[in-house]
Amino acid sequence: MPVTIAHKCFSESLKAPNLVQNDWTDLERPKKLHAYLKALLTFQKSGNLPDPNKRQDAEKVFEMTALEYDQELNETDKNVYLQLAETASGQLCPMASYFGGIVGQEVLKACSHKFSPLNQWLHFAAPEILQNINRGETFPPLSDIHAFGSAEISQIQERWNGVINLRYLGQSLIFGTQFQAKLGAIKCFLVGAGALGCEWIKIMSMIGIGTRTNSGRITVTDMDAIEVSNLNRQFLFREDHVGKMKSVVGATVATQMNSELNIEARQTKVAPETESTFDDEFWQAQDIVINALDNVPARKYVDAKCVFYGLPLLESGTLGTKGNTLPIIPSLTESYGSDPVNDENDASIPACTIHAYPNLIEHTLTWARDTVFEKLFHLDPSEAVKLTKQGLEKYLNELNYQPSSKLSKLRSVRGILVQILPTDHPEKLFPYLVKMENMTWRKCVELGRLRFEELFVNNLITLLNAHPPDKTVDEKGTLFWSGKRRAPEIPSFDVADPTHIEFIQAAAKIYANIYDIKITPQNATEDEIINILNEMKPLPSFVPDSEVFVPENDQEATKLSEEQKQESEKKENIHEFEKLVNDEIEQLQDTRESIENDVNIIPQEFDKDNNSNSHMDLIFAAAMIRARSYGIPEINKLQAKQIVGRIVPAIATTTAMTVGAIALELYKVALGHKDLEVYRSTNFNLAVNSYASFEPTPCKNNSFGRTKANPKLDVNLWTMLTLTGDLTVQDVIDYFQENYEYEVTSISTTGDVTLYNDLFDQDDRLGLKIADLYKGSLKCTPPTYIPLTIDGDFEESDEDGDGDENEDEDEDEDEWFSVPPCRLLWNA
Structure with a gap:
């Protein structure tokens, strides 16, 4: 419902302000800051703000602050507001980003009438940065500083012995000129060059992190290319950058903003598989690490590396209008991985829900990602590659150390390299014989059609055979398919259904990539695929195996697994198992020469951002087809991509405020602060004007x-x-x-x-x-x-x-x- 908001006029609110609480370390701080702001405005009426680092001016401001504040200010307060007054003429880029995000969101609220406007004063300060800073310098009066942009600049710089660097002037007025050399000498690793990363690159360019003259360095890595959808919030990029690598463009733009930067762009994912690239020497060379990532697993990996090497990590994240920041400081704070709250997005979904009883779109997407893509297009081909690279004998020797999975792995390899048999699937859902030798584009399309029948038709026929729609679970007649359980409807393949064709087309393209088959644009058209499908022989009617047991829940599944394991350990079954293993080995030996020398298998690593690889097309189509069967509302492909990639969506205003807040912590790290009370974590929501600043959680000793x-x-x-x-x-x-x-x-x-x-x-x-x-x-x-x-x-x-x-x-x-x-x- 619309709400009418009534604001006081400026003069009235100045006297009796509505203050937004935003600092839980000092509940009176908003009121004190309001008094300080009024004192500063009064002092400014005399001509300028207080001269930098001039105690006499600062004391005048404090006296006026004390008069405005209706309670007594203690000695700690006095030190805080004297320091704020001495540095009032300075400017910090992170603070501009922080307030810029807030002001930008307020403009959007006014234009859209969406979300609640601020009511009415929001004061924010970070005086803890100034603790134990001894600038020990005499700065030019503001009258000289204001003249820096005039023709008299050379005379003024000569008068002040050239100590003033105009680029970092606002920053130097706060921290002193010597601090700039410390910032320039920092070696920083920025992980991610997306929304958060762009804001970080801008801020580091503006404040002079990692400059050549001070032997510093910024290393930024991001494996993604720029997409059109990025342009509304990743402001370093323009239309002519679409298709180029984010890290490369970001680094290029950074040097355009500040030619002194020493910045290196990489396009490598930071993950266990790239530890030969980001090795011990690399990590030990860093002074600070910054996460600008959009998913939890990647954040946890970088966090673990920082803990291992004892590096400070600046962590932040956004979700729409919500943002949070977390400085992770060695020997002071808990790490990102220490917080159980971070596991909320990783809460595991019961396996039976995924495989048989989905009720949310997240369930069908997880099934499509893990059961369909990961199994068929990554794990099975990866196992086959082991054999082709190692040779059959060495591969079999390694399998001897994995007796429990030996048979299933041999079947996977044979199914990729030789043939798929009707007896391969444990539930007999794929009753088709497919020869995998001499794969062609036509065979890829046909195999995609067979996979459709296996995954969306035979699978559900077997499920409903085990649990019929009219099945009851008690004497009262309570239906098995009730509550969150929904009895699925079995689809019939239809060449006129775009989603059905999208699945076949995507599956065929991925199979072609696996078998290194060159595809021409003419071959991959929907019309050509439909022609191939129409030429296929009709598939035989599927008859479910009545002995297949489908567990009702994970407890039953675990019990079934244990029973099957016990059964397999019986002597008579061990003999049968060995016979099956030997049969598989014989098939591989019969084609040994060709599979060791002539086959080039390329397993598919899931990449959500490469539109040409058809990975998201397949997962989206599979999830939507399954969702229809279970009566789950469908979503669009962009939403599916965010869920599958565990992407945390961002908007420009939230990003600016978030990075502004955490960048203030970078100053503290550079200053070498060792007290926990100096650092601040933040949580905020621009939509509802919720702002909280507090000390990070100390590590347990x-x-x-x-x-x-x-x-x-x-x-x-x-x-x-x-x-x-x-x-x-x-x-x-x-x-x-x-x-x-x-x-x-x-x-x-x-x-x-x-x-x-x-x-x-x-x-x-x-x-x-x-x-x-x-x-x-x-x-x-x-x-x-x-x-x-x-x-x-x-x-x-x-x-x-x-x-x-x-x-x-x-x-x-x-x-x-x-x-x-x-x-x-x-x-x-």
């Missing part, structure tokens, strides 16, 4: 070791034990025994790979070097720092000699703590 041994080690999430040397397993065990009285029982590394576990009788590994075990287990050269996860227990002792090991049991319990993260600098 514990201790490791025994009180009767060496002094305890104070530990928190930032603690990193660094062992040096090409150590053996026994060396690591001895280190913890001698220093902390800690008995190591297992040592593992990247990807939960176990290097040593005393439960498995691995005494033969005690003399082996950690680096050699890493190399042998992960099949790659160890990084400079090998991450180690140590597990074990504190040794039991009876130092009093009274035979009572349980005495002071409660006290000892407090001393026990999991070992802090550890890494091995093995090649030192």
Whole structure:
């Protein structure tokens, strides 16, 4: 319902203001700032703002502030407002972005009559930045500073010994001229060059981060290209940039704004698979890391890297008109991954809901992404590539260490390289024989048609055969298909249905990419695809297997899995299993020469932003077809892309305010502030005028070791034990025994790979070097720092000699703590 808002006139509100609360560290701050603002306006009537760093002017402003404020200001307040007055003539780009976002949103509210306007004064200040700053400089009076733009500039600069750099003048009036060299020397890693990244690039250009003259550097990476839809909020980009890489264009525009910048653009994703690019040397060279990402998993990965290398991370995010910022400071704050709130977007959906009982569009999109795309177009082809690269013998030797998945992997490989058999699918949903040798575009289209029948028709026929629409679950006649469960309608393939054709077309293109088949524009048209489909023989009617059991929930699915495992471990079934495995091996051996030498398989890595790869087309079409069957409202492709890519949408106003707020924290990091109370996290919502500023959560401190041994080690999430040397397993065990009285029982590394576990009788590994075990287990050269996860227990002792090991049991319990993260600098 429309609401009428009545605002006071300016003169009346100046005297009796409506103030928006926005700082939870000092609830009286808005009122104090209002008094300060009135005092500053009064002082300015005399001609100028207070001269920079001039205590006499600042004291006059404070006296007027004290008169305006109807309560007594304490000594802390006095220091705050004296510093604000001394720096009132300065200007900060992040502060301009912060208020620019707010003002821009208020203009939109006035134009659109959407959302609530501010009522009525919003005061914001960040005086904590100024703590312990000793500028110790004499600045020009404002009369000289204002003349810098006139013809007298050379005379004025000569008068002040050339100390004034006009580009950073407003900043220098606050922090002093020497601080600019510190900013210029920073080596910063910006992850992302989208909406948040563009704002960051602008701000860093304006404030002089990473300049050549100071040997600083900005490294920005983003693997995405610019799209037309980006232009409304990623303001560094123009229409002629569409199709170019975001990081490259962003870096180019940055140097146009500030030619002093030393900025490097990369187009590489920051992820586990690129750790050879972003390696130990790279991370250790950074002074600060900035996340400008649009998804939670990527944020968590970068956060984990910053914790490992002890780097400050500036984190922020937006969601429509909502924004939040989080400075992550080594040894002071919790990390991004420490906050359980960040897991909300990752809440797992029950597997049975995804596979049989969807009721939301998110469920069908997850099914299309994971069950359809990931399984058929990524995992199965990736397994086939292992065989073609390693050769059949080496591949089979590796499979011997994975007995539980051996048969399924062999079938996946055979289904990609040789043929798909009607018996392959555990629920017999694909009762078709397809020869995969000599793949052509026509065969790709036909296979896409068979996949349609498997996924959208046979699948639902089997489900309804197991759980008929009229099935009841109790004596009262409660239907099984009730509540959130919706009985699906089985579709019939229709060449006149654009979504059906879109699925076939996308699937065929992706199969063509996998088999490296060149597609001409003429071949890939809808008309040509329909011609191929019409020429196919009619598919046989599908008869569901009455023995297929479809679990009603995840508990049933788990129970079924356990029963199947127990059944497979019976001797008679083991023999049958081995026979099936040997049959698969024989098929691969029969075609060994061709699959090892002549086949080029290209697994598809999901990329939501490449419109030419058809990945999103397939996922969208599959999700919408499934949604129709279950009566779930459909969405458009852009919305689907945001959900599948876990994209957090952004608007320009929110982005400006968000980056402005977190960029203020960059100053604090550069100044070297070590007190938690100096830093600020923020949460805000421009739509409803909710603004909150508060101290970030401190990291929890514990201790490791025994009180009767060496002094305890104070530990928190930032603690990193660094062992040096090409150590053996026994060396690591001895280190913890001698220093902390800690008995190591297992040592593992990247990807939960176990290097040593005393439960498995691995005494033969005690003399082996950690680096050699890493190399042998992960099949790659160890990084400079090998991450180690140590597990074990504190040794039991009876130092009093009274035979009572349980005495002071409660006290000892407090001393026990999991070992802090550890890494091995093995090649030192």
